[in-house]
Amino acid sequence: MATLTAPCPHDASDEQLLACFAAGQRQALDELFRRYRQPAYRVAYRLLGHEADALDAVQEGFLKALTHLHGFQGRSSFKTWLLRVVSNAALDLGRQRGRRDAVSLDAPHPKDLPDVHLLTIDEAGRRLERDELRQLLDKALDCLSEVQRQTFVLFADGELSYREIAEVMQTSIGTVMSRLFYARRKLRHFLNERGLL
């Protein structure tokens, strides 16, 4: 019963914050929001390509994640649960509004892609300004199918492990590895054609 009345400490774990929130302490939301707003936004932005849409997805993701905690059940971390809800919300928004940049319809087949190597970050940075590079990387994501894009974004921007991505997408680790393999080849081919590789 003490957890119902005692204020949640600022250094509380995610589990403690969720317990406080479930007990009616809305202040726990502030700390959860502060901790995870940026990874949630990065994932949503990469999937939507637009700041306002990404913020909408983050808001909807937090709302759904916190109001459907019975579906969370503590089987994974809150971050994994949140990114699952946010990425799904972003994909739903993307289907409703359309990703801001048109998806390429002539993306090459993976078997046609050459085996080339990436440049280092410094080398890439020397060739393109930062903003141009970011736009190019975002554009490259359009070459991917929806599931490949979600998988790669959760891996790169969500910084989730293969196992966590498999939990998020409710699939096997082997499927995650396969999607990342083809996503990598498509991205490398796209960037290579534009002189980044």
Added chain:
Amino acid sequence: MSADRDNLEAWLREHPAAHDDLADLLRLRELYQSVSPPMPEEAAWNAVHARLHKALGQIPRPRPWWAIAAGVAAAAILVALLIPSWWTTSVMVPTGEMPVPSGLRTSQLGETSVSPVGKRGQRVVEPFPVAEPGDVTIISMDARDVAALVVGEPPVGGDLEFARPEDVRLIRCERCPFSGRQARPEPGEEVLMFVAAAAVAPSNE
């Protein structure tokens, strides 16, 4: 997790090409992480935060256990009070009439409306019409329930009438061997009735 890592590292040692693929993938991830999306202004974050608080504030807070227990107790008392009332109105009343669906075309019954009270004064339960027959599409059903499925309209919508009174002709009617009463036809307007005449007193002659 360490077991997973050991297995993965062992597998990568056996598959050098896959090791190169993994290294490429990690470099690609590093490239994407180095160029983060433009972060929103703090005002935009504050707006999202405020909308979240507002939306979550409109969701009812979880009720304490004592409130739930009080609700359950109140519901139990209400059920205990309602059961006797339901028993006397629904179970104790004799039901000699078949329920008449309120949506049935009353012209088929020769009446202009369906009364909630049957011909003998018993209560007629009217089912709540939820759909017209044309509104229902059966997509699938358990094979074990097929025998209970009735499809189509009943062959006779109104009263089942075998013959009119003028269609009936009495050929022979024997006297009752026990009571000695003799039945005779009594034509009515719509229904032919057979009425037993008074018993014939035995003659002393």
